[in-house]
Amino acid sequence: MSIFSVVPVTVSDYERRARRCLPRFLYDYAAGGANNEETLSANCADFSKIRLRQRVMYDVSRGSTDTTLLGQPASMPLALAPVGMAGMYARRGEVQAAKASETVGIPFTGSTMGVCSINEINAATNTAAWFQLYMLRDRDFVQEMLQNAWDSGTRTLIFTVDLAVPGLRLRDFRNGMIGGGWMGKASQMLQLATSPGWAYDVGIRGKPHFLGNLSGKVKDAKDLNSYKSFVESQFDPSVTWEDIRWLRDQWKGQLLIKGVLEADDARAARDCGAEGVVVSNHGGRQLDAVASSISKLPAVVDAVGSETEVFIDGGIRSGLDVVRAVALGARGVLMGRPWIYALAVNGEAGVRNLLEIFQREIAIALALTGVNSVQELNRELIDSE
Numbered sequence: 001m002s003i004f005s006v007v008p009v010t011v012s013d014y015e016r017r018a019r020r021c022l023p024r025f026l027y028d029y030a031a032g033g034a035n036n037e038e039t040l041s042a043n044c045a046d047f048s049k050i051r052l053r054q055r056v057m058y059d060v061s062r063g064s065t066d067t068t069l070l071g072q073p074a075s076m077p078l079a080l081a082p083v084g085m086a087g088m089y090a091r092r093g094e095v096q097a098a099k100a101s102e103t104v105g106i107p108f109t110g111s112t113m114g115v116c117s118i119n120e121i122n123a124a125t126n127t128a129a130w131f132q133l134y135m136l137r138d139r140d141f142v143q144e145m146l147q148n149a150w151d152s153g154t155r156t157l158i159f160t161v162d163l164a165v166p167g168l169r170l171r172d173f174r175n176g177m178i179g180g181g182w183m184g185k186a187s188q189m190l191q192l193a194t195s196p197g198w199a200y201d202v203g204i205r206g207k208p209h210f211l212g213n214l215s216g217k218v219k220d221a222k223d224l225n226s227y228k229s230f231v232e233s234q235f236d237p238s239v240t241w242e243d244i245r246w247l248r249d250q251w252k253g254q255l256l257i258k259g260v261l262e263a264d265d266a267r268a269a270r271d272c273g274a275e276g277v278v279v280s281n282h283g284g285r286q287l288d289a290v291a292s293s294i295s296k297l298p299a300v301v302d303a304v305g306s307e308t309e310v311f312i313d314g315g316i317r318s319g320l321d322v323v324r325a326v327a328l329g330a331r332g333v334l335m336g337r338p339w340i341y342a343l344a345v346n347g348e349a350g351v352r353n354l355l356e357i358f359q360r361e362i363a364i365a366l367a368l369t370g371v372n373s374v375q376e377l378n379r380e381l382i383d384s385e
Contacts, residue, residue, distance in 0.1 A: 009357060011317045014341035014350065018089075022344050023195045025175040026088055030340045032171035033284035039292065040284030043315030046292040050324045051383040055370030062372045065362045069332045070156055070254045070275055070309060075105030076359050077332035077374050078322055080339050080351075081313050082132035082158060087115020089344040091206035095124045097343055100351035102127045104359065109158055109334070110213075112145070113231065117212025119152045128153035132258070134160050135243055136234040141217060146250055148213075155253035158278070159244070161269075162259025164237040167286040198344075241268050248273040256311065258334075261296045263303035266310075276309035276331070283314050283336055294325065298379075301329030319361025323369075327377040 008014045019027050033040030065076040080101050087093040094108075094116035101108035102125045109130040110118045121129045131149040136142050149157070192199055210218070218230045236243075248255060257269040258278035269277045279297050281290050293314035301310050312325050313334035325333050342350035366372065369381050 008342075008345060008350070008353075011338040011341065011354070014338065014345050014354060018341040018344040021195065022089065022198055023192050025172070026198075028171035028175050029085070029169075030083070030089070030337055032169050033288065034167035034169055034286055035288035037284060037288065039281055039288050039290050042292040043281070043284055043294070044317055045315075046294050047315050047317070047321045047324060050294070050328075052320070052323065052327070052365065052369055053381050053383045054368050055381075058370035060367040060370065060372055063363055063366050064373050065359055065366065067332065067374050069107060069311075070256065072107060072156070073105070074107065074332070076319075076322065076362050077326050077330070078316075078355070078358060079107040079130065079311075079332060079334050080109055081334035081336035082109040082111035082114070082130075082160075083336050083340050084111050084113030085115060085211070086111065086340060086343065087206065088202060088209065089340055090347045091201050092116055092120075093202075093206075093343050093347075094121050096348035097339055097351050098125050098129055100348045100355065103352055104355040106355065107156070110154075112213055113211055114213060115206075115209060115211060117215070118149050118154060120212060122152040122154065128155060130154065130156040130158055130256075132158040132160060134163055134231075134234075135236055135239045135247070136231075137236045138217075138234060139246075142247075143250055145213060150252065156256065157251050157253060158256045158258050159247060160258045160282075161239070161244070162280065162282050162286050163235060164239065165235060166232060167282070167288070169285060241272055244269070244272040244274075256309075258313070260300065261290065261293070263299045266300045266304045266308075270304045270308050274308060276311060277304065278334060279310065279312040279330075280334075281314055294328070297325065297328050297330060305329050319358040319363075320365055322358065322362055323365040323374075323377060324382075326374055327379060327381045329379070 008017055067074050067077045069079060090096055094110055094114045098108040098121045107130050109132050110121045111132050112134055118131050131154045255274045256276040256278060257274045259280050260266050260269060260277045266277050279293050279300050281293055293312050297312050309331040311332050311334055312330045316333050316335045322333050339351050342354040
């Protein structure tokens with residue numbers, strides 16, 4: 001039976017279809033991790049080891065998945081994580097995903113490396129997106145992007161701190177996305193030729209393809225490789241917590257530090273004035289062989305959870321995973337790859353449908369663990385046997 005005769009419902013359904021409809025280098029860019037991808041695998045595998053306690057004969061007639069994330073009302077404890085080049089997976093992809101998020105009632109996060117700028121995203125929706133940023137060598141440009149995001153309506157900044165240097169993502173070498181000379185270019189051309197639907201909808205109708213937040217800073221605006229070279233030249237391995245204190249002084253809104261795995265780093269983020277931290281190993285895309293995000297969550301919650309909001313990303317593949325994370329102390333989760341797969345398959349509708357399934361899974365899990373709200377989830381609902 002063809003995968004296209006089955007209505008996609010789960011993340012796995014969407015991923016299988018995305019693999020078929022995308023050029024290989026784009027699928028690998030989203031799906032791949034660093035080196036041997038041990039951490040990438042552990043992120044999902046460690047979620048599956050967590051068991052919930054099913055409890056019966058509780059009045060769960062008032063069940064609700066509603067919550068707040070950094071003061072913003074949300075229909076469930078979930079936000080869409082920033083994903084670079086999302087606009088290459090569907091026509092004006094960031095805008096489509098932001099519209100889906102708004103319809104469902106959760107935050108969307110625009111990436112520094114997004115095809116659609118934060119201005120374009122916020123102009124297309126009534127609810128301003130969150131914005132993700134790296135610390136670049138050019139601090140004047142950092143200030144410029146911060147001011148631009150603020151002026152467009154954004155009030156929540158996610159600042160990524162685990163990218164002092166880019167990880168070694170071997171799939172990008174194998175498929176010709178990085179290096180490879182003429183062989184790499186030939187490989188990419190062949191991949192494009194075998195993805196005619198993508199070539200028309202995104203390659204032709206989805207222009208312009210430059211990274212919108214950086215368009216005024218890169219000389220060759222039509223060449224994605226120019227953007228990549230610019231960003232990599234701007235990664236600053238000298239950044240310390242003093243730079244985050246400087247950032248805190250620049251940004252008037254909510255600040256979420258993403259890329260924390262250790263309790264000491266979470267405390268440092270708190271001491272810099274961050275309202276929240278994201279327990280994250282960058283989806284297994286940076287340092288391979290580090291622990292999964294979910295295995296590190298409890299210690300970070302114990303260290304700072306009473307003073308800051310703790311989020312997690314990496315390995316989220318269902319509403320049950322959201323419940324597991326919240327029961328372990330997370331305020332909410334950020335989800336990346338799944339929404340990209342749904343976007344690639346069916347655009348805004350695909351993202352919306354996937355999120356609605358997640359919400360239904362969360363609601364059912366709440367009822368069958370005997371609670372009426374996500375605020376009632378706690379570690380007592382984790383089966384320790």
